[in-house]
Amino acid sequence: MLRILFLIILFFLFSANITLALDVVYPTKQELKINAQSTFFAGNVNPKSTLKINNESIKIWDKGTFVHYMPLFYGTNEIVLEETLNGKTQKTIYTIKRDKPTGISAPILPFEEKVADEILYTKTIKDRATIRKKATKSSKRIVDLPKGVVLYIAGKQGDYYKIDAKGDSQFWIHKSNIEEPVNVTKMFMAEIKTPEHYSDKYYNYTSMAISHPVLYTLEQNHKKLKLTLYNTVSINNPSNKSNNVEFIFEDENQVLGYDVLFEDNKLILRRAKIADKIxxxxxxxxxxxxxxxxxxxxxxxxxxxxxxxxKDINLAISKKLIKLLKEEGAIVSYSRIEDKTVSLYDRIDMAKDNNAFISISIHANSLPNGKNPYTEHGVETHYNNENAKVLAFIIKNNLVSDLKLKDNGLRKSSLALNRPTNPISVLVETAYMINPEEYQKLQDDKFQTQVAESVKKSLKQFMILLKK
Ligand SMILES: [Zn+2]
Structure with a gap:
């Protein structure tokens, strides 16, 4: 009996070694269309195998990993993967179609201006109603308004409404964010009363009574922060005919986290401060x-x-970072310390609810079709707001030098987790999941600890800079 069991075990051990095990992780389908000049093949084979892609021998990395950059021609690209082990070969064929560009782009929809004496009233119907610079989804975000903001409409282009606001700026909102505009007889300006200033442990507040929530913008320019309220008049300064009210706040230090809240007929601007002396x-x-x-x-x-x-790599690094920061006496909050689904906006709310001064989102990077995983890799840090640029720069430089990774740049980009102006928000792309060397490193416990150490060091350096 025992001898049979032994033979069975031996058989399985042996057969595992001779099994062809090609597993293509990307592309995800064998027949597909990719309209880009290249793609890449990423996956794994039995580490003892050899792999050829269109007759070219492919390097096999740790645990059978392979990543291969593949240019695509117009028409049908047939790509043959051949895994060979102990004289046995298995072929897998991918058929990728790439279209020739037609030169036809989407038609530009006309702008339909409202009738001259018409006054079109509407209100935002949900929180995070995004105001954009142009009538497209990809255009720059200006501000996310809460539910209940009163807006007047100047016209329409496609699914976007142009907001009637005095000044040079253009403001557009998607129709899904507002009530169907209705014709009214009068434009009601919001009225504000004299602002009050107060503070607590975390913030300096400027609070003012306002008759209804309005469109606002917040712009940071070096040490200045400008709050503009549109279609608003100040009852203390009725002579001002501009229909906009502006406030400028100047700090002697760098501008830290800031945001606007509408609460109980009040508009409140919060500006973060450092709770204790550093x-x-x-x-x-x-x-x-x-x-x-x-x-x-x-x-x-x-x-x-x-x-x-x-997600597993992000979690492993984050847990190490949380531990290190706690050891430094930081008050740490987090989106997750286990494998669970958390929405992007819940993450942002958690950071605000915990009065976080800084928010760091940890990621590992990937690439779209058309890019080469062997030339585009390394560390990237992403900031959206000026108040996060210095921190993003410090983190990127430290990761590059501490981990000997390629510097893939300090990047200004608009991502859910770096978009908030409060807390100071940075998104870190530690290294690339689809670069074989970096992928190997990302799974290494020691490397993950070094990443966490490097981010901790950067946070310390940033706080010391704020002290000066
Ligand atoms: Zn990610």
């Missing part, structure tokens, strides 16, 4: 930091060539 020997002591491990639960994020999901 101790140069323990600069994170008492500092509230939010750590966001990207993706989680149903959201894998990028998938590595051996099917390790990005």
């Amino acid at each position: 101790n140069p020997y323990a600069p994170l002591h008492g500092i509230r930091i939010f750590i966001d491990a990207g993706h989680g639960g149903k959201e894998n994020g990028a998938m590595g060539p051996t099917r390790v999901p990005e």
Whole structure:
């Protein structure tokens, strides 16, 4: 009996070694269309195998990982993958179609201006009603308004309404964010009363009674912060005929986190302050930091060539970082310390609810079709607002030098987790999931600790800069 069992075990051990095991993680289908000049093949084979793609020998990395850059021609591209082991070969064929550009672009929809003496009234019907610079989804976001903001409409283009606001700026809102505009007899200007200033442990507040919530913009320019309220008059200054009210706040230090809230017929501008004096020997002591491990639960994020999901790597690094920051005396909050689904906006709310001074979102990177994983890789940090640029720069530089990774740039980009102006928000792309060397490193416990150490060091350096 025992001898049979032994033979069975031996058989399985042996057969595992001779099994062809080609697993293509990307592209995800064998027949598909990709309208880009290239794609890449990422996946894994039995580490003892050899792999050819269109007769070219492919390097096999740790655990059978392979990543291959593949230019695409117009028409049908047939790509043959051949895994060979102990004289046995298995072929898998991919058929990828690439269309020739037609030169026809989407028609530009006309702008339909409202009738001259018509006054079109509407209101936002949901929170995070995005105001954009142009009538397209891809155009710059100006502000996310809460539910109940009164707006007047100047015209329409496609699915976007142009907002009637005095000044040079253009403001557009998608129709899904507002009530169907109705004709009214009069434009009601919002009225504000004299602002009150007060503060607590975390913020300086400027609060003013307002007759109804309005469109506003907040712009940071170096040490200045400008709040503009549109279609608003100040009852203390009725002679001002501009229909806009502006406030300028000037800080002697760098502008920290800031945001606007509408509460109980009040508009409140919050400007973060540092709760306690920064101790140069323990600069994170008492500092509230939010750590966001990207993706989680149903959201894998990028998938590595051996099917390790990005969410696991983000979580491992984040947990180490949370521990290190706590050891420095920081007050740490986080989006998750387990594998669970958390929506992007819940993450942002958690950071605000915890009065976080800084928010760091941890990710590992991937690439779209048309890019080469062997030339585009390394560390990237992403900021959206000027108040996060210095921190993003410090984190990127430290990661590049501490981990000996390629510098893939400090990037200004609009992502859910770096868009808030409060807290100071940075998104870190530690390294690339689809670069074989970096993918190997990302799974290494020591490397993950080094990433966490490097981010901690950067946060300390940033706080010391704020002290000066
Ligand atoms: Zn990610």
